Amino acid sequence: MADIAIAPRRAKTEIREATAWDQLRYNKNWLGFWFMVPAMAFLIFFLAYPLGLGVWLSFTDTRIGRVGEFVGTENYQWLWDDSIFWLSVFNTLLYTSIASAFKFGIGLYLALLLNENMPFKAMLRALVLIPFIVPTVLSALAFWWIFDSQFSIISWSLKHLGLITQNINFLGDTTWARICVIFANIWRGVPFVAITLLAGLQTVQPSLYEAATLDGASRWQMFRHITYPLLTPIIAVVMTFSVLFTFTDFQLIWAMTRGGPVNATHLMATLSYQRAIIAGQLGEGAAISSAMIPFLLAAIMVSWFGLQRRKWQQGENND
Amino acid sequence: MTDLPTLKVDLKTILSTPAKVDNSEGMSYLQSVPRRLVTLYLPLSIIVIILLFPFYWMGLTAIKPDDQLIDLDKFNPFWTWNPTFKHIHKLLFESYYPHWLWNTMYVAVAATVLSIFASVLAAYAIVRLRYTGASLVGGLIFLAYLVPPSILFIPLATVVFQYGLFDSPMALILTYPTILIPFSTWLLMGYFKTIPFELEECALIDGASRWQILIKIVLPLAIPGLISAFIFCFTLCWNEFIYALTFLQSTQNKTVPVAIVNEFVDGDVYRWGSLMAGALAGSLPLVILYAFFVEHYVSAMTGAVKE
Numbered sequence: 063m064a065d066i067a068i069a070p071r072r073a074k075t076e077i078r079e080a081t082a083w084d085q086l087r088y089n090k091n092w093l094g095f096w097f098m099v100p101a102m103a104f105l106i107f108f109l110a111y112p113l114g115l116g117v118w119l120s121f122t123d124t125r126i127g128r129v130g131e132f133v134g135t136e137n138y139q140w141l142w143d144d145s146i147f148w149l150s151v152f153n154t155l156l157y158t159s160i161a162s163a164f165k166f167g168i169g170l171y172l173a174l175l176l177n178e179n180m181p182f183k184a185m186l187r188a189l190v191l192i193p194f195i196v197p198t199v200l201s202a203l204a205f206w207w208i209f210d211s212q213f214s215i216i217s218w219s220l221k222h223l224g225l226i227t228q229n230i231n232f233l234g235d236t237t238w239a240r241i242c243v244i245f246a247n248i249w250r251g252v253p254f255v256a257i258t259l260l261a262g263l264q265t266v267q268p269s270l271y272e273a274a275t276l277d278g279a280s281r282w283q284m285f286r287h288i289t290y291p292l293l294t295p296i297i298a299v300v301m302t303f304s305v306l307f308t309f310t311d312f313q314l315i316w317a318m319t320r321g322g323p324v325n326a327t328h329l330m331a332t333l334s335y336q337r338a339i340i341a342g343q344l345g346e347g348a349a350i351s352s353a354m355i356p357f358l359l360a361a362i363m364v365s366w367f368g369l370q371r372r373k374w375q376q377g378e379n380n381d
Numbered sequence: 382m383t384d385l386p387t388l389k390v391d392l393k394t395i396l397s398t399p400a401k402v403d404n405s406e407g408m409s410y411l412q413s414v415p416r417r418l419v420t421l422y423l424p425l426s427i428i429v430i431i432l433l434f435p436f437y438w439m440g441l442t443a444i445k446p447d448d449q450l451i452d453l454d455k456f457n458p459f460w461t462w463n464p465t466f467k468h469i470h471k472l473l474f475e476s477y478y479p480h481w482l483w484n485t486m487y488v489a490v491a492a493t494v495l496s497i498f499a500s501v502l503a504a505y506a507i508v509r510l511r512y513t514g515a516s517l518v519g520g521l522i523f524l525a526y527l528v529p530p531s532i533l534f535i536p537l538a539t540v541v542f543q544y545g546l547f548d549s550p551m552a553l554i555l556t557y558p559t560i561l562i563p564f565s566t567w568l569l570m571g572y573f574k575t576i577p578f579e580l581e582e583c584a585l586i587d588g589a590s591r592w593q594i595l596i597k598i599v600l601p602l603a604i605p606g607l608i609s610a611f612i613f614c615f616t617l618c619w620n621e622f623i624y625a626l627t628f629l630q631s632t633q634n635k636t637v638p639v640a641i642v643n644e645f646v647d648g649d650v651y652r653w654g655s656l657m658a659g660a661l662a663g664s665l666p667l668v669i670l671y672a673f674f675v676e677h678y679v680s681a682m683t684g685a686v687k688e
Contacts, residue, residue: 090511093510094510094511094512094513097506097510098502100503101499101500101503103499104558105525105562107540108555108556108558112536112537112540113528116533116535168428180422186429189429191671192432192671197619199638200641200660200663200664201660203641203657204435204436204438204439207442207653207657215438215458215459218458253432257683258683306527307529310531312531312623313622317642338535339535344538344539358528362524362527
């Protein structure tokens with residue numbers, strides 16, 4: 063009897079209060095915080111802070127080696143009257159819209175082709191992705207050589223086929239230069255679109271096609287009423303990524319034309335590099351890159367709604 | 382404790398086997414051979430040839446003698462009968478190329494390791510610790526993925542200058558994770574979600590700390606995801622251009638993509654051979670890596686889009 067009375071009391075004294083140290087070690091929120099520290103440190107110091115700093119810089123007259131003063135919207139007013147800036151905006155929109163449209167069309171077509179049953183399927187898929195693996199600059203150099211004004215293999219082939227008599231000045235003529243950089247961008251982007259859409263295609267159940275065949279649907283009808291609706295959400299996401307990265311493209315242009323001839327291929331990113339780093343006008347360059355933000359926000363909104371719709375279609379509320 | 386290892390092996394095989402591939406003929410027997418020839422093989426081969434031609438051209442230019450490169454009338458440009466290793470020799474022994482290759486490798490490996498470390502912790506915390514606001518942080522990290530380097534390079538240049546990192550590999554090692562962490566965190570979150578919660582509960586009851594659970598249970602099960610993230614991050618680092626162009630100045634410190642564009646391009650026709658040899662040599666490590674890990678690569682790429 064005495065034992066029973068004493069035992070609980072002793073046990074009670076042995077339970078100690080959770081100290082602040084225990085809180086830091088075991089509390090869900092503190093533990094989560096510790097786990098997040100490395101990633102957050104990187105993202106805050108090298109992403110969030112520079113993003114804000116960039117917007118701030120665009121309102122100053124900072125140059126390389128000199129701290130700037132706040133000048134209000136002067137940089138933006140200056141850009142508003144700058145015809146080269148507007149040309150670069152036009153180029154960027156042209157480049158993005160044409161390249162994305164072709165990437166989508168060819169990418170979807172290639173995905174549908176790769177989804178068929180055929181020999182060496184796996185190897186073909188692996189080969190198709192190679193342009194995406196190779197560093198953009200290095201393949202851009204290959205294109206630079208292919209589009210050389212004197213020794214272009216394309217000019218040579220067309221001449222030997224008897225289609226043209228003179229070499230085409232691919233990167234020296236404004237229209238041709240635009241076509242060439244857009245082509246190179248499509249070339250690099252198609253594998254990404256094709257392989258990701260292929261992953262989407264593989265989740266479509268074959269029984270749907272079998273049922274449609276029994277109902278007498280044509281191949282186009284099957285594509286239009288089965289494949290396309292089921293792919294829509296993933297298309298939305300893939301194309302947002304594609305549009306985003308085409309819009310902010312820099313390296314392809316820089317390696318092939320550096321914005322020339324007569325600024326015909328200057329995109330907003332290349333122009334901001336030229337103004338900020340080469341000419342040293344950091345404030346003005348920052349204003350050009352900040353001008354890209356509204357376009358990017360629009361693209362992100364589309365992506366967000368694409369994701370929402372996907373969740374809704376799958377009838378899930380998480381993941 | 383006795384049945385935990387067997388369960389682990391089972392899960393491992395389940396998680397690492399790719400989704401079931403349907404090897405049956407499907408409905409393709411409904412189409413005749415000539416029709417398939419026109420609607421399938423012809424367009425497919427045209428697209429594949431266009432996609433691969435630049436690499437053939439790169440390789441051919443790298444081994445062609447100079448006189449054949451600039452004389453298209455006497456020699457058929459599509460082939461060469463007397464290949465030379467002069468360009469490659471020049472590249473390897475008369476330029477800083479090995480140095481550049483080493484820089485690129487060093488920066489890519491260091492930045493990737495840092496990012497994977499940070500992402501594993503972050504992804505685990507978001508998916509499994511579920512602290513207050515975890516889903517909001519997950520959403521913010523996805524948004525961070527959408528911020529392109531072309532917007533950030535100007536302010537980052539001033540930041541790098543302030544910290545005294547200009548023209549040092551550290552500048553790249555510390556800035557690349559901003560591109561890599563959002564991507565790999567998002568990818569790893571998807572992998573961690575597939576690991577059954579019950580395993581962790583067992584371990585918690587046995588007295589394991591969160592750190593032990595992460596190291597001994599979650600990570601071994603997420604190895605395919607880790608490999609995917611690692612390879613994709615490594616490729617992104619290797620491919621990165623604008624930061625390396627902006628933050629590095631001296632010839633010796635450059636990475637391969639920047640160095641090739643700046644050091645070999647001077648309008649001299651005789652440089653084409655070395656230029657293409659350099660482009661080829663800069664691409665090969667990635668292509669070899671890719672050849673060994675195609676499946677992981679594809680799952681990384683599609684995983685990032687699907688999640």
